[in-house]
Amino acid sequence: MGLVVVLHGWGANAKDLQPIVPELALSNYHVLLPNAPFAHPQVAGGYMWYDLEREDYQGLAQSQRLLTDWLKSLESLTGIPLASTIMMGFSQGGAMALDVGLHLPLAGLVSMSGYWHRTPQEIEPPLPPVLIVHGRQDNVVPLRVAHRLRDYLLALGAPMQYKEVDMGHEIAPEVVEIVRDFILVNT
DSSP: OEEEEEEOOTTOOGGGGTTHHHHHOOTTEEEEOOOOSEEOSSSTTOEESSOTTSTTOTTHHHHHHHHHHHHHHHHHHHSOOGGGEEEEEETHHHHHHHHHHTTSOOSEEEEESOOOSSOOOSOOSSOOOEEEEEETTOSSSOHHHHHHHHHHHHHHTOOEEEEEESOSSSOOHHHHHHHHHHHHHHO
């Protein structure tokens, strides 16, 4: 039994990524899709992990604390340890998954069309396995951002998989298969 935590992107909500859950076909896993803590200022029903439109990324530190505390509480709620938990996210959710997850003993991290909002500090090995999947035609988070992310994590010695897919800023069916394989290998 494993646990998969899926973080949505900026302006979306937990329902946004629900359609990929049955496509992942993970019958022996619990899947949790939390909403980010802050209401999006322009999208009705949308949420954000922090404010991308502010230079100081208002709310980032609070979201990091809330997400970390929530993840640490999941074992007592689900009976599934962090070592059997995969955290994945799309776009801003991918940035949050990496930022928080690199500091926890998770089974793995998945960033789909994600990015760094800042270079991580004080990351110490061992690092969880990481999968980065990015679209070659992504016009929201440019491919060069994924390359920098990949190169930085490789330099840290992270167990790493990197995949580029012919898509834009989205989750194509091919991505779901790549993610599913990663989850099955790492939990």
